[in-house]
Amino acid sequence: xxxxRYTKYFNHGYTLxxxxxxxxxxxxxxxxxxDVVRExxxxxxxxxxxxxxxxxxxxxSRSRPRKRERxxxxxxxx
Numbered sequence: 001x002x003x004x005r006y007t008k009y010f011n012h013g014y015t016l017x018x019x020x021x022x023x024x025x026x027x028x029x030x031x032x033x034x035d036v037v038r039e040x041x042x043x044x045x046x047x048x049x050x051x052x053x054x055x056x057x058x059x060x061s062r063s064r065p066r067k068r069e070r071x072x073x074x075x076x077x078x
């Protein structure tokens with residue numbers, strides 16, 4: 001597979017996953033049997049979902065107060 005073509009479809013998959021996931025789903029279903037198009041579309045979608053999950057985890061960890069170590073409270077009281 002040509003790298004330029006793969007990159008093109010990967011980027012399309014990423015962008016559609018971000019902005020119009022329902023259209024991406026239809027494209028993926030319609031491209032059954034055409035792996036030249038289908039594989040990079042799916043890879044782009046998976047990359048977007050991975051980045052979205054990582055961003056949510058980072059945001060979640062920032063919003064939670066950190067737990068103190070067990071002995072840390074005792075040292076501060078002394």
